[in-house]
Amino acid sequence: MLNKDSGNDAFERLLTRTIAHEISPSYEQCSYGMETFLLSLSGELLQEQEERMRAHLLICPRCTGRYDSLATRVHQEEEELSESVHDSSLVAHLKRKAAQPGGARQRAFAWFTAKPGSARIAIGGGVAFLLICLIVVSSLTIHRMPAHGAHKSNGNMVAKGGPLAVANVPSTSVLTPKSLIEKLDAIGGYDTWRAAAFIIGYLRAAGVPLESVSIAFEHQTIYVTGDDDTWETVSQKVLGDKDLWPIIILLNRDRTVNGEFPPVGTVLRVPVPTE
Amino acid sequence: MDLEEQCRESRLVFWERILRGIPIDPLEIDREILSLITDSSPREKMAFILLRAAATLAGTGTSATTRTLRIAVVYWFSNASPSPSIDLDRELDSSSLSIRDIVGLGLSWREAALLFGANPRDYSAYQRLIQALRKECIKQWEVIFGESMEKLIAEVRVE
Numbered sequence: 058m059l060n061k062d063s064g065n066d067a068f069e070r071l072l073t074r075t076i077a078h079e080i081s082p083s084y085e086q087c088s089y090g091m092e093t094f095l096l097s098l099s100g101e102l103l104q105e106q107e108e109r110m111r112a113h114l115l116i117c118p119r120c121t122g123r124y125d126s127l128a129t130r131v132h133q134e135e136e137e138l139s140e141s142v143h144d145s146s147l148v149a150h151l152k153r154k155a156a157q158p159g160g161a162r163q164r165a166f167a168w169f170t171a172k173p174g175s176a177r178i179a180i181g182g183g184v185a186f187l188l189i190c191l192i193v194v195s196s197l198t199i200h201r202m203p204a205h206g207a208h209k210s211n212g213n214m215v216a217k218g219g220p221l222a223v224a225n226v227p228s229t230s231v232l233t234p235k236s237l238i239e240k241l242d243a244i245g246g247y248d249t250w251r252a253a254a255f256i257i258g259y260l261r262a263a264g265v266p267l268e269s270v271s272i273a274f275e276h277q278t279i280y281v282t283g284d285d286d287t288w289e290t291v292s293q294k295v296l297g298d299k300d301l302w303p304i305i306i307l308l309n310r311d312r313t314v315n316g317e318f319p320p321v322g323t324v325l326r327v328p329v330p331t332e
Numbered sequence: 333m334d335l336e337e338q339c340r341e342s343r344l345v346f347w348e349r350i351l352r353g354i355p356i357d358p359l360e361i362d363r364e365i366l367s368l369i370t371d372s373s374p375r376e377k378m379a380f381i382l383l384r385a386a387a388t389l390a391g392t393g394t395s396a397t398t399r400t401l402r403i404a405v406v407y408w409f410s411n412a413s414p415s416p417s418i419d420l421d422r423e424l425d426s427s428s429l430s431i432r433d434i435v436g437l438g439l440s441w442r443e444a445a446l447l448f449g450a451n452p453r454d455y456s457a458y459q460r461l462i463q464a465l466r467k468e469c470i471k472q473w474e475v476i477f478g479e480s481m482e483k484l485i486a487e488v489r490v491e
Contacts, residue, residue, distance in 0.1 A: 064466070064485070065459070065462050065463055065466060067485050067486070067488045068462065068465075068466040068469070068485055068488075069462050070488050071378065071484065071485060071488045072382060072408070072462075072465070073408060073411070073412070074488075075375070075378050075379050075382050076382075076408045076409060076412045077412040077413060078375060078379065079340060079343060079344060079347070079379060079412070080344070080409065080412055080413050080431070080435055081413070083337050083340070085334060085337050108345045108348060108349075109341060109345060111345075111348065111430060111431075111432060112341040112342075112344035112345045112348065113341055114432060115344055115431055115432055115435065116337070116340060116341070116344070
């Protein structure tokens with residue numbers, strides 16, 4: 058204590074005791090979830106909510122632990138993401154090539170998007186087919202994962218190459234070459250992640266294990282899994298289309314075992330759609 | 333979450349603002365907390381009055397008083413609780429300080445003063461602040477709760 062006056066000294070003791078009580082740990086039930094923490098970490102919480110949450114962290118050891126651990130993971134993810142911009146995967150490579158001023162692909166893309174819908178279906182299909190041929194050839198040379206028993210039998214998913222190696226993932230009727238081309242045309246764009254949807258569809262149709270495919274996007278962000286999330290809901294929230302869930306799996310292969318959806322609070326990598 | 337915890341969180345939000353030098357209208361504190369603590373323990377009442385008195389001093393005092401108060405908030409909170417996971421090598425910046433950054437650091441008055449570019453040897457500033465805060469607390473306790481706070485201080489003096 059700095060103060061020697063007895064009255065002030067007693068008051069100061071009362072004061073320091075009061076301050077200590079203000080930040081003593083509380084073990085009450087609280088309602089803060091990972092979503093709030095993630096919003097805070099991304100600077101998206103309203104100031105009032107942010108202040109309240111910060112105050113709560115001062116007294117709730119449980120939330121402090123969860124928040125700090127999430128902050129560490131998010132930080133690590135961000136570092137990894139900044140490194141993955143220089144990824145050498147095919148999709149990233151094509152994207153970079155397309156972005157080169159005056160490049161052949163940029164001109165081809167401009168030409169492509171100027172075409173009417175029906176022509177784009179045909180052209181898109183052709184381009185995608187070439188891309189897929191490239192990837193299928195390279196992928197087939199990579200180690201092929203054994204198939205797992207939990208795979209759902211579905212006419213569209215069990216293709217010529219045999220059953221897929223990804224188990225326990227949602228079935229969908231969209232992931233066929235034809236329907237993907239239609240979807241691409243309906244979306245009306247040809248950017249990286251939509252191209253990836255193409256590629257994935259072809260790979261699945263050909264029975265190539267998704268585990269053998271490498272994929273990265275130039276613009277990625279993170280998503281923390283919530284209580285009711287599935288691959289499809291994450292795809293819907295992030296890409297606006299539940300049927301593009303294989304992209305989410307591909308980006309998070311190290312976070313899933315046999316295609317199982319990871320536990321609540323897992324930080325997933327997700328692409329940022331470019332419109 | 334029970335009422336006391338809720339009030340505690342609200343008070344910490346206000347303390348955080350005082351630490352950052354953001355002006356607070358004591359009536360805002362009343363609106364958020366007063367009705368919840370009228371039947372509470374003396375400890376809760378003291379926490380409320382202390383915050384209210386600090387907000388009053390910050391609002392009515394000179395810029396030097398406000399700065400001394402901010403230094404004092406750093407000093408109090410940094411010594412209020414030990415923290416097992418503090419990073420002692422972390423650099424502190426008075427413009428972006430938060431209570432969470434300082435809890436457990438155990439700063440001396442000198443160190444806290446240096447953070448704000450104040451004279452680290454001027455301990456009298458702290459003594460004057462304690463005196464002013466005590467006066468303000470006693471005054472506000474009487475106005476708000478209609479009784480004397482001296483009894484509470486006397487109990488502490490006896491211990």
